[in-house]
Amino acid sequence: MSGQHIHAEPTNFFRKHVFSVDHKVIAKQFLWFGLIWLGIGGVMAMMIRWQLANPGEPVPVIGSMLFPRTNGVLDPATYNTLFTMHGTIMIFLGLTPLMIGAIGNWSIPLMIGARDMIFPLLNCLSFWAMFLGGAVGFISLFVPLGATEAGWTGYPTLSTTINGVGSGETLWAIAVFLIGASSIMGGINYMTTVIRLRAPGMTWQRLPLTVWGIFLTSVLNVLFVPVIGSAMLLLIMDRVFGTTFFIPASIMQGAGGGDPILYQHLFWIFGHPEVYILILPAWGIIGDLLSFFSRKPAFGYRAQVGAMVAVTLLSAVVYGHHMFTTGLSAMLGESFMLLTMIISVPAEILFFNWLHTLWKGNLRLTTPMLFSMGVIFVFGLGGLTGIYLATIGTDIFLHDTYFVVGHFHLTMAASALFATFAGIYFWFPKMFAREMNEFLGKTHFWFTVIPLVTVFCLMFVMGYAGMPRRYYDHTSAEYLRSLQHLNKYATHAAFLLGAAQLVFVYNFIRSRWWGKPASQNPWEVGTLDWTMETPVPHYNFKEIPEVFTGPHEFSNPDIPDGKDWISMTEKLKA
């Protein structure tokens, strides 16, 4: 531990704020970057919802500004671009930088008692690789013939030159490749840091659950993001150099072509672990926060860690459930179905542990606590509906309907987003040395959770009624016209959801510069990040702390001087 140097604080503006190697600065860079992209992706979602409720009508307010050629009407190609880029942006440029980049960078060194990440330069490169990826993705929106229209999954032959003739799809693949490179760099850094730089006494069984979640996510990042990287390389070669990895022989006049289904395998070998890449940090964060704000130890700490490890392992062997309709052999299909069902066992273990953490707790319903409880709720809804999609018989009917859209938005998107918000509200006082407004935070929560559940539960109904995803105009089909009023309800709810985010933006900006100065430990918790002074000094810990207790020693009768919490650096009474 003494091997960690204390470098002088840089005075040059570029070294300090732009190309900084300090994990705290990089965390804030990821935070701003992710929030901006979350906003862009959110506006795209609003336009998609507008088109679904009012097909062919001009988008109000921003429509004529963004699409002057059509007087604000979304044409089918633009609509395709919007849902494709919405998915790509939210996953790769919104949630990934926020959850893994910002919260990961912020919490790992501070929570394990390290002065910085183990490879600070790699950390800096990781942010700038992602920035470059975002820049390429942004540029692709403005190239001739438009951005990608192939869906966020980029299936060939939609994504090969046969359909996507412009350079948009190629730029999309390059962007995903660069963002993947960023994730791998981050993953290697996080794993090595957690293994090598834990403070004395910070055993694996005292590691905060947040760090466990991000650690396991890093393992998945390091193992499975390279798979999408390679798939993107092959796709780029198919588009640019005329190779035929994913282009079938029937299209190539029989000259021994490739296989589009191969791409789907490669994509989902990555794509399913990606779901858990986003959800594991969320589970870790709420595992900690539910304990902190129930003033009780996290119930079944070891069971929670074990369940997260089990999910990490299982996530690698279930990807086939995305491909039940591709003509997978019956034996393979049934194997994937069974393995997918098995994942619900560790997921249930987590659920019961969270609920038992809350049970008879001395609940403090702060904003981070509300969002953490929100994760249990929305992930529960999403997880239960996943059973129908894991079952081959029902999946063949529900495949590519709005049922799927509702399901993955609740599991992956909403749960990860809620945990991100919980994390931001929770660490904000340490990050910016100011408090966020609690009233606005709670307003944000309630106006987010109710419309959000409304939107996606309506999607279950519409999907079950047979409404396919990615259609430009559902009213063109007779049997879907009767669903149009539900689409309108969903859109109104979505607009309310969008408006609620403005409350967050206002609260965030206002608190960042004009908020009440935060005390050192406003939440009264014992993890190492809150033992430090506020604002956190450059290079964190002057003396590397020694850890004597676990992260969740709340309401323990052996805590000295009558508090209900104890810092990890303090000893319990003998």
Next chain:
Amino acid sequence: MNVSSAATSTLSKEEVRTRVDVTLGMIFFIGSWTMAFGTLFLSFLVLRQRVGVWPPEGIVLPSFPLATVATLILVASSLGLHRAVRAWDAKGGGGEREQASSAQRDWAVGVGLGFAFAVLQALLWADLLAAGRFPSSGLYESLFYGLTWVHAAHVVIGLLALLWAWIGLSSGRYGPNRLSTVSNIVIFWHFVDVVWIVLYLGFFVF
């Protein structure tokens, strides 16, 4: 691999710690990249199954003798670099003059053979192009060019890193801590070597 030998040498406790840190990072990197090349090789195997006859009839294949020589050269390059790093490690970066000069020689041979491999790889492509076989000519060409391109990109990065390390070594600026960097670059080069052997077996042997 070099961790245990480093621990018994003249390195201080902190230097050993740094060596373990960076080697661990490198092991994760290699694990990650194994998945990346594993994906490419999986695609190779899957697409190969799609074709009844392999290699497809009536096409010009890349030169088997040239590829075999390239393989041997790359293996020799890895061995030379491995010997150099082992010698430097045993002496903790400084060391007796004699030992150092033999290590310098091994290093030079290793890097030189690395460049020789790059030239042979270029010749393999040139041969195919001269025969009128392009990346767009068919599935075999897609796979051969595609996979060797990705590998060659790593060869180029590896050679640049080796040269960069060499400049540092010959100017004597590298203490024992910097040897960790050199050792890591050589681990990367061994990985590039192993990937090539797998590609060689796939395209030329089986």
